[in-house]
Amino acid sequence: xxxxxxxxxxxxxxxxxxxxxxxxxxxxxxxxxxxxxxxxxxxxxxxxxxxxxxxxxxxxxxxxxxxxxxxxxxxxxxxxxxxxxxxxxxxxxxxxxxxxxxxxxxxxxxxxxxxxxxxxxxxxxxxxxxxxxxxxxxxxxxxxxxxxxxxxxxxxxxxxxxxxxxxxxxxxxxxxxxxxxxxxxxxxxxxxxxxxxxxxxxxxxxxxxxxxxxxxxxxxxxxxxxxxxxxxxxxxxxxxxxxxxxxxxxxxxxxxxxxxxxxxxxxxxxxxxxxxxxxxxxxxxxxxxxxxxxxxxxxxxxxxxxxxxxxxxxxxxxxxxxxxxxxxxxxxxxxxxxxxxxxxxxxxxxxxxxxxxxxxxxxxxxxxxxxxxxxxxxxxxxxxxxxxxxxxxxxxxxxxxxxxxxxxxxxxxxxxxxxxxxxxxxxxxxxxxxxxxxxxxx
Numbered sequence: 001x002x003x004x005x006x007x008x009x010x011x012x013x014x015x016x017x018x019x020x021x022x023x024x025x026x027x028x029x030x031x032x033x034x035x036x037x038x039x040x041x042x043x044x045x046x047x048x049x050x051x052x053x054x055x056x057x058x059x060x061x062x063x064x065x066x067x068x069x070x071x072x073x074x075x076x077x078x079x080x081x082x083x084x085x086x087x088x089x090x091x092x093x094x095x096x097x098x099x100x101x102x103x104x105x106x107x108x109x110x111x112x113x114x115x116x117x118x119x120x121x122x123x124x125x126x127x128x129x130x131x132x133x134x135x136x137x138x139x140x141x142x143x144x145x146x147x148x149x150x151x152x153x154x155x156x157x158x159x160x161x162x163x164x165x166x167x168x169x170x171x172x173x174x175x176x177x178x179x180x181x182x183x184x185x186x187x188x189x190x191x192x193x194x195x196x197x198x199x200x201x202x203x204x205x206x207x208x209x210x211x212x213x214x215x216x217x218x219x220x221x222x223x224x225x226x227x228x229x230x231x232x233x234x235x236x237x238x239x240x241x242x243x244x245x246x247x248x249x250x251x252x253x254x255x256x257x258x259x260x261x262x263x264x265x266x267x268x269x270x271x272x273x274x275x276x277x278x279x280x281x282x283x284x285x286x287x288x289x290x291x292x293x294x295x296x297x298x299x300x301x302x303x304x305x306x307x308x309x310x311x312x313x314x315x316x317x318x319x320x321x322x323x324x325x326x327x328x329x330x331x332x333x334x335x336x337x338x339x340x341x342x343x344x345x346x347x348x349x350x351x352x353x354x355x356x357x358x359x360x361x362x363x364x365x366x367x368x369x370x371x372x373x374x375x376x377x378x379x380x381x382x383x384x385x386x387x388x389x390x391x392x393x394x395x396x397x398x399x400x401x402x403x404x405x406x407x408x409x410x411x412x413x414x415x416x417x418x419x420x421x422x423x424x425x426x427x428x429x430x431x432x433x434x435x436x437x438x439x440x441x442x
Contacts, residue, residue: 001021001035001037001046001115001116001117001321001323001354001356002021002046002113002114002115002223002323002356002358003020003021003022003044003046003114003115003116003121004019004020004021004022004112004113004114005018005019005021005063005066005067005070005111005112005114006018006019006110006111006112006113006125007019007063007066007110007111007112008108008109008110009098009099009100009103009107009108009109009110010062010065010066010069010098010099010100010109010111011059011062011065011066011091011097011098011100011101012058012059012062012100012382012387012388012389013059013062013063013066013100013388013389013391014100014102014103014388014389015388015390016110017063017389017390017391018391019050019063019378019391020375020393021046021047021050021356021358022044022045022046022047023045023046023047023373023375024374024375024393024395027373027374027375027395030346030370030372030373030376033047033048033049033345033346033348033373033376034046034047034048035047035048035351035354035356037116037119037354038119039116039119039120039121039150040121040150040151044116044121046116046354046356047356047373047375047376048345048346048351048354048355048356048357049342049345049346049357049358049372049376050356050357050359050376050377050378051358051359051360051361051366051372051376051377051378052358052359052360052361052378052379052380053360053361053362053367053377053378053379053380053415053422054360054379054380054381054382054422054423055381055382055422055423055424056362056424057382058380058381058382058389058422059380059382059389059391060327060360060380061227061228061327061360062380062389063360063380063391064225064227064325064326064327064358064360065089065091065092065227065327066111067113067223067225067325068087068089068092068225068227068325069089069091069092069095069098069111070111070113070126071092071219071223071225072087072089072092072093073095073111073126073197074124074197074199074200074215074216074219075216075219075220077196077197077199077200077201078193078195078196078197079095079128079130079140079142079195079196079197080095080140080195081093081094081095081096081136082094087227088227088228089227089228092227094136095128095130095140096130096131096133096134096135096136096138097133097134098130099130099131099132099133100133100388101133101134102386102387103132103133104132105132106129106130106131106135106138108127108128108129108130108143109127109128109129109130110125110126110127110128111125111126111128112124112125112126113125115218115223115323116354117214117215117218117222118214120149120150120214121149121150121151122147122148122149122215122218123146123147123148123149124146124147124148124199124215125144125145125146126142126144126145126146126197127142127143127144127145128140128141128142128143129141129142129143140194140195141194141195142157142194142195142196142197142198143158144156144157144158145157145197145198145199147199147203149168149169149211150168152164152165152167152168153165154166154169154203155198155203155207157192157198160189161185161188161189161192161198163185163188163207166207169208169211171210172208172210172211172214173207173208174206174207174208174209184206184207187202187206188202188203188206191205191206199212199215200212200216221320222320222321222322222323223322223323223325224313224316224317224322224323224324224325225325226310226313226324226325226326226327227327228327228328249267249268249312251312251315252266252308252311252312252315253265253266253267255307255308255311256304256307256308256311259304259307259308259337260304261281261300261304261308262281262299262300262304263281263282263283263294263296263299263300264282264283264284264291265281265282266279266280266281266282266300266308267279267280267282267293268280269293278295279295279296279305279308279309280293280294280295280296281293281294281295281296281298281299281300296308301332302332303332303333303334306331306332306333307333307337310326310329310333314341314344314357317345317355317356317357318344318345318350318351318353318355319353320353320355321353321354321355322355322356323355323356323358324355324356324357324358325358325359326357326358326359327359327360328359328360328361329357329359329360329361330359330361330363335363335365339371341357342357342366342371345357360380364412364415364416365412367411367412367415368411368412369407369408369409369411370408373395374393374394374395374405375393375394375395376393377393377394377395377411378392378393378394379391379392379393379394379420379421379422380422381421381422394411394420397420403419403420405420
């Protein structure tokens with residue numbers, strides 16, 4: 001369960017911003033959607049969902065992109081560029097795209113994430129010197145790196161390496177560490193490489209492969225970031241791709257039928273030429289009752305295909321307790337289907353593993369006090385003068401005063417009169433007036 005994400009000097013976010021999935025104090029309403037877990041006797045209240053609003057180019061996607069970049073860095077274990085360029089988030093592979101493009105001097109990039117996994121509260125933080133925007137040849141360096149478990153520092157890497165109190169993770173330590181804690185420190189310090197994470201290299205090899213596996217597995221399997229969801233494709237691999245079989249996933253097909261498909265069923269097909277699965281519509285011939293599979297793009301709408309590709313990720317999040325983070329989650333999908341998915345995450349009887357849904361949107365229908373708590377509604381605003389983005393929540397306005405937000409208030413109407421900011425007045429009339437004026441002069 002994601003609790004908090006902080007980022008600094010990532011694209012339009014120059015100053016540090018905090019994206020919190022912890023319930024704000026003194027918030028009432030929708031208490032059934034809170035995810036409650038005890039860690040070391042302390043009750044943690046997490047949010048099951050969050051929705052991010054803001055005008056175009058404000059930085060909504062940058063929040064999701066930043067989480068995706070941290071995920072990619074941890075999985076590969078270094079801050080070198082990745083040779084794989086298949087992600088729609090170019091900054092995850094080419095780190096010179098990360099720093100704010102208006103800076104003329106290098107300033108560190110910071111990521112910090114806190115999450116719960118296996119009854120442990122894990123915090124990981126990294127401070128990187130990546131140079132300036134587009135400086136691909138810059139000699140990159142990890143300036144600071146920190147890992148904490150349940151509030152206790154496990155290691156702090158800066159100019160020196162400090163190993164903290166390991167008592168809380170004794171069950172995760174290697175036999176070598178348990179037997180010879182003093183000598184391994186020298187080995188650990190010598191293992192530091194300026195562009196490699198100590199977490200997934202020296203700490204993993206010397207101190208705790210088990211703990212690092214738990215952390216990396218969370219990022220790999222449970223932190224599901226879908227960046228620029230218009231390019232989303234569900235990839236399914238089969239144990240024997242040469243079978244050329246049509247694979248119909250029962251649960252997904254049931255959802256597709258409820259959503260509305262033009263075919264009898266939908267399924268995934270793998271050919272000899274392409275090992276990656278493609279979505280096909282399956283039609284039954286009325287005469288011979290044989291099935292025919294045809295690429296779904298020919299018969300199904302873009303919204304239907306997008307929903308079918310997205311729905312297995314929703315299932316995975318609910319079943320595993322994952323955090324599903326989606327850019328433009330609502331694009332081309334009917335609001336009633338979206339409402340049903342959101343309600344699944346808010347349903348205590350179904351969301352028993354504490355799954356979370358985070359997405360950005362332009363659709364004002366979610367600005368509803370009966371659907372989202374005030375601390376679940378986030379806003380991103382970009383300054384017109386310096387072009388830097390800021391992030392805040394509806395709960396930050398409080399409940400009193402001229403701009404106070406009260407329970408069951410009409411959030412949507414207040415948003416459109418710029419009560420909360422993060423909205424832009426756009427008028428294209430002058431452009432067309434000029435065009436018409438130029439035309440009349442000819």
